[in-house]
Structures are given as C-alpha cells and as structure tokens.
Amino acid sequence: GIVTALHEIPYGEIWNVEQISLLKDRVQKPDLGLTWEVVESLPIHEDIKMGEGSLKELFSNYRQSLENLATVGVTTICYNFMPVLDWTRTxxxxxxxxxxxxxxxxxxxxxxxxxxxxxxxxxxxxxxxxxxxxxxxxxxxxxxxxxxxxxxxxxxxxxxxxxxxxxxxxxxxxxRYDGIGKEMLRKNYGRFLNEVIPTAEKFDIKMCVHPDDPPRNILGLPRIVSSEEDIEWILSYHSSKSNGLTLCSGSLGAGPHNDVVKIAKKFSDKIFFAHLRNVRKENDGSFEESAHLSGDTNMPKLISVLLAEERRRRAGGLGPLEIPFRPDHGHELLSDSEKNTHPGYPLIGRLRGLAELRGIIHAINNV
Structure with missing residues (x-):
C-alpha cells in the first residue's frame, strides 16, 4: 500500500474528486500492483487551530474533502493538530x-x-x-x-x-497564539472533531491523529497530542469508531514520559495507522533518530502488540482488519546523499528500515 497526499493544495482548500482520482490512477497503475491506502496528511488550516477566521467555510471544505476521498475509495486519513510547525529538527x-x-x-x-x-x-x-x-x-x-x-x-x-x-x-x-494555552487549543480541537467526525462516520472514514513531534511544547506553543493522557482525552472526547490514532513510535518515543509499548496496548483498538521508527533520547531533552531496531523503543514488542490487535480484529470480524504502517523516516545511506529527497525520506535508508520491520513481522507470524 502507498501513503501519499495532494501536497500541492494549500491548506483549507477542497481536494476535488478529479485531483484525487488523478493521483490514485498514478499510484494504482495496473503494472505496479499498488494501492493508495492512507492519506497523510489532510492538513488542518491554522485558523481552525486558533478558533478564528472563516471557520464555517474551512470546516465545510474539510468535510467535502473527506467525502471526495471516500468517493474515490481512500478512507484512512492521518492528520495532526500541531500549531505553526510540523515535525521539528535542528x-x-x-x-x-x-x-x-x-x-x-x-x-x-x-x-x-x-x-x-x-x-x-x-x-x-x-x-x-x-x-x-x-x-x-x-x-x-x-x-x-x-x-x-x-x-x-x-x-x-x-x-x-x-x-x-x-x-x-x-x-x-x-x-498569533498569544493567549491560547493547552485548554483553549483542546477546545478548538474538540470543535474540529465535532465538525468532521459525523462526516467521517457517514462515509466509514478512519481519522487518525498523529502525535506531536517532538512531544513537548516548543516556541511557547502548546501541544495537545504528546502523552498517554492527551491521547485518552482525544479518544474519550469523541467516542466514535471513526476517531482514532496514528501510532508514531518515533514521535511519542522522543518523550521520556511516554512508554510507547504501553500506549499501544492501551489504545490498540483505536490504532488505524502506524509509523514504526525509533529514537535515542539524551538527558538534556535532545534525541536522534536511530536505526529502526536500535533505539529506545523495543520494536519487536511494539510490533507484537499491533499484530495481536490485527488477530483480534480478524477473529471478531472487526474493521479495519489490518493496521497499515510505514517505516516513516530513515538514515541517509550510500547514494541517498546524491538524491534530492525531502529530509528524513531517503530511499535506501527507508528501504532498510522497511526490510527490518518486515523481518520482525515475518518472524513473529511464523514462530
């Protein structure tokens, strides 16, 4: 399966059916044997996070984009609610x-x-x-x-x-975020969920929020998807079957307060998508993205939790039966340095990570 998005469309605008279909056709050429499994991301306009501006239009556009994606058959949607910046590295x-x-x-x-x-x-x-x-x-x-x-x-x-x-x-x-603390950002996020989850339910869409990266406040901006408690608040705020989590072991794992395997076990039934990468933390709050099997998170244990959840879903006829995953980032290796790829997304490094993760899955399933 492929994870991709219409990155060229500005935040807040509608993803129309024609644009979505063109990308799907490009991904799913018959000779490739691929399917577009996950949208990452359908971004949220900054005004929604701040609770100001043309909210009625922005929510309407987001709902229409969800409906259009479902019309084309793409129904797993990853998104985040980080103010101003996305993932942050120095x-x-x-x-x-x-x-x-x-x-x-x-x-x-x-x-x-x-x-x-x-x-x-x-x-x-x-x-x-x-x-x-x-x-x-x-x-x-x-x-x-x-x-x-x-x-x-x-x-x-x-x-x-x-x-x-x-x-x-x-x-x-x-x-622009002066005066917006954690509780206000949560309030604005709750409004977002109330506005879009009914549409997601109608079209059997799985909305899966991505954790903050890093899982701590930066630039004085609040973060509200950084901990087990944050995730519990989100999933409890709207108990819909469409309101779920992207389990990013790298993002959550960068926080010394997070036990990623424990979090995966606790919320396994609401994990609709996973990013399986690893980090090594340092005492002063720094961290570095490690090889997939050599960081602070026990990757075999984490994958075992996800595979157990898939077995539970299959046994009960519960959907979605599989949890799509990607290796997320990777080290830049060998000729990766000669290619003009987006930071964190080198071909060889990510293929190495994917091979390691698939090896763990194969071993667990065949022992």
Missing part, C-alpha cells in the same frame, strides 16, 4: 556510527534559537540548564551561515505548499 544530517546521517533534535540548539533568535526569555524556564548553557555558548560563536542552517532545518518539517518562515515571520506566526 539537524538534518547528523552523522551516525557506521556511516550515514540522521535527523536530530538538539535541545541546546533549539534553546539558543528560541532565546537568542526569537527573543523568547520564557525559554530559559522551558529547557534543561545544560542545554541552555551549551546552546548559548554555541550561538555566541556561530557564524550567520550556521544560524541560517538552523532556521532552515527547523522549517524542513513543513509539508506541501506551506510557507517557510523567516525569523520575523515565525515570530509573527507564534505571536
């Missing part, structure tokens, strides 16, 4: 042992970015003291090119047509 080519590079989040560099480049004094209270000390030392000596690279790395997680901010533009985007 380094896109951090060298790893054995060769190759990985995505990395340096708490020191992020603290320096917030304190010195965004002038956020509050960040002194939001990062580990060791990270702040190291970050301020680095930025005091860093040339402009390194600071520019840091901004570009932080912007790299923004998909599709989303504007890449300058420092001043990012300040303005963050300032």
């Amino acid at each position: 380094h896109l080519k951090s060298e790893v042992l054995g060769g190759g590079t990985a995505l990395r989040f340096s708490a020191a560099h992020m603290a320096a970015f917030e304190i010195m480049m965004l002038s956020r004094e509050e960040a002194y209270n939001e990062y580990h003291p060791d990270a702040i000390d190291a970050g301020l030392k680095w930025i005091s000596q860093a040339p402009k090119e390194e600071k520019d690279n840091l901004l570009n790395s932080i912007m790299a997680g923004l998909p599709g047509k989303f504007t890449r901010y300058s420092v001043e533009g990012l300040k303005e985007a963050v300032a």
Whole structure:
C-alpha cells in the first residue's frame, strides 16, 4: 500500500474528486500492483487551530474533502493538530556510527534559537540548564551561515505548499497564539472533531491523529497530542469508531514520559495507522533518530502488540482488519546523499528500515 497526499493544495482548500482520482490512477497503475491506502496528511488550516477566521467555510471544505476521498475509495486519513510547525529538527544530517546521517533534535540548539533568535526569555524556564548553557555558548560563536542552517532545518518539517518562515515571520506566526494555552487549543480541537467526525462516520472514514513531534511544547506553543493522557482525552472526547490514532513510535518515543509499548496496548483498538521508527533520547531533552531496531523503543514488542490487535480484529470480524504502517523516516545511506529527497525520506535508508520491520513481522507470524 502507498501513503501519499495532494501536497500541492494549500491548506483549507477542497481536494476535488478529479485531483484525487488523478493521483490514485498514478499510484494504482495496473503494472505496479499498488494501492493508495492512507492519506497523510489532510492538513488542518491554522485558523481552525486558533478558533478564528472563516471557520464555517474551512470546516465545510474539510468535510467535502473527506467525502471526495471516500468517493474515490481512500478512507484512512492521518492528520495532526500541531500549531505553526510540523515535525521539528535542528539537524538534518547528523552523522551516525557506521556511516550515514540522521535527523536530530538538539535541545541546546533549539534553546539558543528560541532565546537568542526569537527573543523568547520564557525559554530559559522551558529547557534543561545544560542545554541552555551549551546552546548559548554555541550561538555566541556561530557564524550567520550556521544560524541560517538552523532556521532552515527547523522549517524542513513543513509539508506541501506551506510557507517557510523567516525569523520575523515565525515570530509573527507564534505571536498569533498569544493567549491560547493547552485548554483553549483542546477546545478548538474538540470543535474540529465535532465538525468532521459525523462526516467521517457517514462515509466509514478512519481519522487518525498523529502525535506531536517532538512531544513537548516548543516556541511557547502548546501541544495537545504528546502523552498517554492527551491521547485518552482525544479518544474519550469523541467516542466514535471513526476517531482514532496514528501510532508514531518515533514521535511519542522522543518523550521520556511516554512508554510507547504501553500506549499501544492501551489504545490498540483505536490504532488505524502506524509509523514504526525509533529514537535515542539524551538527558538534556535532545534525541536522534536511530536505526529502526536500535533505539529506545523495543520494536519487536511494539510490533507484537499491533499484530495481536490485527488477530483480534480478524477473529471478531472487526474493521479495519489490518493496521497499515510505514517505516516513516530513515538514515541517509550510500547514494541517498546524491538524491534530492525531502529530509528524513531517503530511499535506501527507508528501504532498510522497511526490510527490518518486515523481518520482525515475518518472524513473529511464523514462530
């Protein structure tokens, strides 16, 4: 199965049937033997997250896009509710042992970015003291090119047509959230669920929210899909069979407060999609994307939970019977560095990860 989206369409606009069908036909050419299984993502306009602007039109457009996707036969929809930024990293080519590079989040560099480049004094209270000390030392000596690279790395997680901010533009985007804390963001998310889940139910669509990446507040912005408690709130807020979770072991695993295997067991019946990657955490809040089988999350145990849930669904005739997954990101290996791929999505590195994950699945199913 293939995971893709209409990345060229600006946030808030309708995905029409013709556009969706063209992409589906491209993916599902008869000689390829592929199917479009999951949309990632059908993005949510920033005004919905802030609870302002042309909400009636934005919700209507989102519902119409859902209906159009279902008309074409694509009914698993991944999305996120992260304010301003998508996944956030400070380094896109951090060298790893054995060769190759990985995505990395340096708490020191992020603290320096917030304190010195965004002038956020509050960040002194939001990062580990060791990270702040190291970050301020680095930025005091860093040339402009390194600071520019840091901004570009932080912007790299923004998909599709989303504007890449300058420092001043990012300040303005963050300032729009002044006065919006966790409870207000939850309220706005609840409104979103109330507006779209009935349509999802009508067309048997599985909406699966992606966790925050990293699972902590950054830039002073609240995050509301960062923990077991957050997920429980979301799934309890709207108990519909269409309201579910994308289990991203890399995003959740970057938080020392999260036990990913425990979370998977607790919410297994609401997992409609999975990102199976791994990270190694550090004491100051930093983390690096590891090889799929060598990070802090026990990947065989996690996959065992998902396979057990699939068996439960098949035994009870419950749908969806399978949980589609992808290796998500991967290390940049060998000739990957010569290709102009989006950060985190190298061909060889992701194929290695996929092969490892498929090996675990095959072993568990045949022991």
